[in-house]
Amino acid sequence: MKIDILTLFPEMFDGVMNHSILKKAQDTGAFQYRLVNFREYSQNKHKKVDDYPYGGGAGMVLTPQPVFDAVEDLSADCSEKKAKPRIVLMCPQGEPYNQSKAMELANEEHLIFICGHYEGYDERIREHIATDEISIGDYVLTGGELGAMVVIDSVVRLLPGVLGNESSAPEDSFSTGLLEHPHYTRPLDFRGMRVPDVLVSGNHGKIEEWRRLQSLKRTYQRRRDLLDDFPLTDKERQWLEDLNDE
Template sequence: MRIDVLTLFPELFDSFEEWSIIGRAIEKGLFIFNKVNIRDFSKDKHKRVDDYPYGGGPGMVMRPEPIYEAILSVKQDNSTVIYLSPQGQNYNQELANMLAKKEHLILLCGHYEGVDNRIIEHYVDMEISIGDYVLTGGEIPAMVLIDSVVRLLPGVLGNEESIVNESHYNGLLEHPQYTRPRIFNNISVPEVLLSGNHKKIKKWRRYKAIESTYMKRPELLEKHSLSDEEIKILEEIKQKIKDKN
């Protein structure tokens, strides 16, 4: 996979591309990361890329010409152009899984009051939002998207199986995790995890994943296709909560 980021502030990605898993993935050649400075394509002698909005109003709008030229400089037949925008579709794990299968992502980071809408209408394939709030620019959302996608690429994580068990990957939240020491502040690790019985451990983790999802994010269960066994577990959890109250 190749990821090109179109931004007014490429320096914001300097430490990001050297950081932890992302840095190691780049070093290993598991994906290609490239920063494109939109200002480099400005014809203005001062390298300005913004102007006043037609019709009046506060703030400035990014001009279409430098953005268009920046896109063309990296666009290929297999490219998917994404504009990070608070007006985009909400980002989730399902979308991350889909994007991880793409060959080339071009991420456009907006600033000011946004970009000229002609770019969005004619040269952007997807608008994505990381949440229902507004940030000063698209760089942080771009980092969120990159991190969530790259970790799904083959070879990036040491244990590929860990992805399958993570929150949201299979529609449920992840089961609770424990490590050493066995007893901390007189609180012990659940005995089943120390039993060595992998069948019981797997069953316990499935139960806890459903329980955590029901307690913390019940709306996720409405989207998740529960098996007969999982439905039985969920009813057991509901009954246990009812009895406790």
């Protein structure tokens, strides 16, 4: 996968992109990234990329020309055989980000992220360039960089070979539609707090059943909204009814 990031502050990505899973993913060739300061594309003699909004109002707005030119330049090597890049606008008005969207983006060959600043974008950027608008939450950040880091991390870890254990990502919270079950490791007894007996029973069928029940229980207690459209077996419905009775 190729990822291009349009930002006015490329240095913000140095720590995130060069450590842990993202660094390992680059080393193995799973993805490559490029930081593009779109100020360099500005045709303004002072390299300005923002201006006052028409109609008045507080703040400055990113002008379309540098962003259009940067995206067109980064997309120029797309032939008929290559899929066009997905162009992701990081924006608080965007679609709420979730694991399903991460899995969708992980199937792409080329992603371009646009990180805004100031009061917002010229609307023509939103209407004529972006293929996706993404928000990582109902709050406003200083710029789109932090949001882009979150999305990139969640996408890259889904690429083939990035995680050491291929079953890790499919079992993560939200990947199955439920929150993940509890985990335990050594010691068996820590200060009188014991690991559940079923996990050391060696009965894999019982272990899987326990984990499924715990996922349902945790989801019911913490994110009941996730169960609204979740397909449940008769046995799982009974589990949830028992939890409700408790």
